[in-house]
Amino acid sequence: MQGLELHRPEHCLGLAETGLNCAKGQVDAQTEALFRVVHAHTLAKNGRRRRALTEAEHARTLLTAAPGDEVPFWALARGPPGVSVYSRTAKVHEPLGDHRAAAEQYALAAAARPAGTYARIVALDLVAGAEMHLKRGSIEQACATWHRGMDHMGGVRSVRTRKAVFRMRGDLARLRPRGLRCVAELDERGRDFLCGL
Known part of the structure; x- marks a missing residue:
């Protein structure tokens, strides 16, 4: 993610793909959603619109697939997985120029965090x-x-x-x-x- 923040997305795509491939089938659905939305973000930053949107949608689907699954502590570093997926999905829409969808996702992320x-x-x-x-x-x-x-x-x-x-x-x-x-x-x-x- 540091590479994305430093505006060097070309260095992140391979890492995101490798991380996602390692996570598939090894983690719960919510944690996999985190890996998928990070992958979607790197795809968007690299101009791969269709794949980015498909991956972001897959991440959202995974969130609802098994909401009661136990999530590993390290996947909770930035809060509940759903919130992180909303916020990162906004970052998918932003470079693709869909500012309305990005604003909606940022609002969902802010509203979904536990109060206080x-x-x-x-x-x-x-x-x-x-x-x-x-x-x-x-x-x-x-x-x-x-x-x-x-x-x-x-x-x-x-x-x-x-x-x-x-x-x-x-x-x-x-x-x-x-x-x-x-x-x-x-x-x-x-x-x-x-x-x-």
Whole structure:
């Protein structure tokens, strides 16, 4: 996954395929779903649209196939498998240009996490969803989603949340000339958040 975050997907495809092939038949359905959605993400980042969407759908199907299976502790590092599959599925849709589907998956991921847990991850999923709304031209929905993301940032101190707020303010700067109240209020909240760090 580090290779994807460093924008070097060509180095990840073989690893994801090998991991998936090793996992098939050796792990429960929910854990296999995690391997499949990571594979789907690498396919999407490498421009293999049809295979990426097929693999992402297979991952979602596996989630519902055996919801009561025991999941190994290492597969729970980022929370329940379903949540990780939603978030990673959003990352499949994003490079394929389906911002509506990506926003929906980020929203599902944020809503599915147990209340009061993973505040930073929930905030970042909501911020990513807001960015998808903005790419679709849904400014008010983007602002509302960013506000929800910031609601989860209270008490969270991380470089990633700080960068997310900086990025948000940069996006809002381009919208300020429109005079939208939601933009002005969110920009002020972002400024206050950054000043409080």
